Amino acid sequence: MIETYDAAILGGGLVGTAVGIGLAGQGLKTAILDEGDIAHRASRGNFALIWVQSKGLGMVRYSSWTRHSAGLWPGFAATLREESGIDVSLQQPGGFTLALGESELERRAAFMERLQAQPGFERYPHEVWDRSQLRQIFPEIGPEVAGAIYCPLDGHVNSLRLFRAQHVVFARRGGTYLPNLPADAVTPLPGGGFRILSGGRSIEAARLVLAAGIANARLAPMVGLDAPVRPQRGQALVTEKTAPFLTHPIVTLRQTDEGGVMMGDSQEETGFDEGSGLGILGTMADRAARMFPKIGQLNVVRTWSALRVMTQDGFPIYQHSETAPGAFLTTCHSGVTLAAAHALTVAPMVAAGSLDASLDAFHPRRFHVPAAA
Ligand SMILES: Cc1cc2nc3c(=O)[nH]c(=O)nc-3n(C[C@H](O)[C@H](O)[C@H](O)COP(=O)(O)OP(=O)(O)OC[C@H]3O[C@@H](n4cnc5c(N)ncnc54)[C@H](O)[C@@H]3O)c2cc1C
Numbered sequence: 001m002i003e004t005y006d007a008a009i010l011g012g013g014l015v016g017t018a019v020g021i022g023l024a025g026q027g028l029k030t031a032i033l034d035e036g037d038i039a040h041r042a043s044r045g046n047f048a049l050i051w052v053q054s055k056g057l058g059m060v061r062y063s064s065w066t067r068h069s070a071g072l073w074p075g076f077a078a079t080l081r082e083e084s085g086i087d088v089s090l091q092q093p094g095g096f097t098l099a100l101g102e103s104e105l106e107r108r109a110a111f112m113e114r115l116q117a118q119p120g121f122e123r124y125p126h127e128v129w130d131r132s133q134l135r136q137i138f139p140e141i142g143p144e145v146a147g148a149i150y151c152p153l154d155g156h157v158n159s160l161r162l163f164r165a166q167h168v169v170f171a172r173r174g175g176t177y178l179p180n181l182p183a184d185a186v187t188p189l190p191g192g193g194f195r196i197l198s199g200g201r202s203i204e205a206a207r208l209v210l211a212a213g214i215a216n217a218r219l220a221p222m223v224g225l226d227a228p229v230r231p232q233r234g235q236a237l238v239t240e241k242t243a244p245f246l247t248h249p250i251v252t253l254r255q256t257d258e259g260g261v262m263m264g265d266s267q268e269e270t271g272f273d274e275g276s277g278l279g280i281l282g283t284m285a286d287r288a289a290r291m292f293p294k295i296g297q298l299n300v301v302r303t304w305s306a307l308r309v310m311t312q313d314g315f316p317i318y319q320h321s322e323t324a325p326g327a328f329l330t331t332c333h334s335g336v337t338l339a340a341a342h343a344l345t346v347a348p349m350v351a352a353g354s355l356d357a358s359l360d361a362f363h364p365r366r367f368h369v370p371a372a373a
Contacts, residue, residue, distance in 0.1 A: 005031045005176070007350070008196055008205035010183045010219060013043035014335040015342055016211030017166035022347020023207075024173035031205070032175065033198060035182035040214055040231065040272065043335065045306020047236060047264045048159035048256075049249055050092065050337045053126055053151035057114065060121045061361035062315045066334070067124060069341035070153050076340035077157070084168035088157045089257035095154025095249045096134075098145055098291050105146045112149055126151040140245060142293045148250075156249040158257050159336055166339070178203075183212070186222045188324040194223065208327040209350055213309045216331050224323030226364040229331055231307035235276045236264035237285060239298035246292075253288050253295075261295055263288040267308075276305040308333045311367075318346060318362040320355045328355070329364075 007023045009016045012034030023030045052070050056063025070092070077090040099105035109128045116123050130147045171177060185197045186208065194208040208223060210216050216227035241259030255261050266280045281303050289296035309331055311317060316332030328350050332338055349355050 011212035018342035072340035092155030
């Protein structure tokens with residue numbers, strides 16, 4: 001028997017479920033097919049930042065897109081809470097990039113200037129804070145901290161609760177979640193629509209969204225899409241719970257709503273290796289303890305690694321297939337930050353049958369620019 005849907009999404013991570021709740025909210029009968037818990041899943045191992053500062057060097061549109069999503073986040077979190085009963089603990093008090101030493105501070109300040117000086121960049125507020133300013137917010141900083149970059153647009157959430165909330169809202173909006181059902185093959189149907197084969201099952205849908213993370217690279221060519229993505233490993237640690245002392249997230253350090261201090265997150269080209277080890281974890285913990293010596297007194301209770309879904313330039317891909325209309329690709333490495341935009345902006349475009357020109361910058365044709373003669 002063939003099961004039929006208005007839309008099928010391949011991948012039930014943060015990206016697929018965000019698009020899923022958007023499509024289900026538009027009234028589309030939507031299924032998410034997911035490889036399940038054994039899959040490589042960035043969505044369960046990330047650092048949970050909703051981060052604006054430092055995004056977009058090399059593509060100014062990525063900066064405005066990130067800001068767009070950060071701006072949608074308060075409404076998105078409220079909807080998740082209303083419809084799922086889950087509070088994802090959104091906090092957007094602004095965030096910091098701390099510098100150990102003057103030269104690090106100068107480098108970071110110069111980076112922000114270079115970023116914002118790009119033609120067409122929509123400038124947003126950011127400030128370079130010296131040590132004495134910083135001590136007013138963080139009285140417990142270590143002696144090596146020279147200062148920080150502050151941006152009022154940054155924030156964080158409880159990412160595992162976000163993942164859960166998206167699944168619950170998707171189900172409550174009538175969506176069908178099909179775990180342990182990785183798509184083996186996808187074919188466009190002659191009269192329009194798609195057939196997805198998984199094990200012995202056959203599923204058909206008028207719209208198809210590829211949101212299978214790293215697996216998009218294999219699936220995309222089946223429907224005329226292009227997903228040159230690779231895994232990039234990130235490791236992280238979390239300490240035992242402690243009294244609140246980090247009022248704002250720092251790019252490599254944040255205190256969760258539950259009290260643990262998270263330290264992260266590395267960027268390693270190790271293929272599909274999901275291991276973690278003392279070398280890199282030790283370096284991250286050492287930097288954290290130099291920023292806040294009290295962290296050195298806390299017990300680490302868990303370490304892990306996860307694989308980012310990374311493009312060559314680090315920016316997302318949104319694509320509508322020219323040869324198989326109705327097939328879309330959504331992939332990015334900041335799926336927490338962009339969750340609100342995926343649910344509220346990308347999903348309605350998919351439901352309407354085409355991507356808006358405002359997403360043109362994210363088309364993968366940018367990877368195939370011929371070299372100048
Ligand atoms: C260490 C680390 C730190 C991060 N920190 C942040 C951060 O602070 N802020 C931020 O915004 N982002 C962060 N990210 C990125 C964020 O986690 C990802 O962008 C996001 O999780 C990607 O979600 P995804 O759904 O695309 O991919 P994934 O979570 O990898 O999910 C892919 C899904 O596809 C499914 N799948 C695979 N193959 C198939 C198939 N053939 N058929 C059907 N389903 C399939 C899998 O089961 C899986 O559920 C971080 C990532 C890492 C690794």
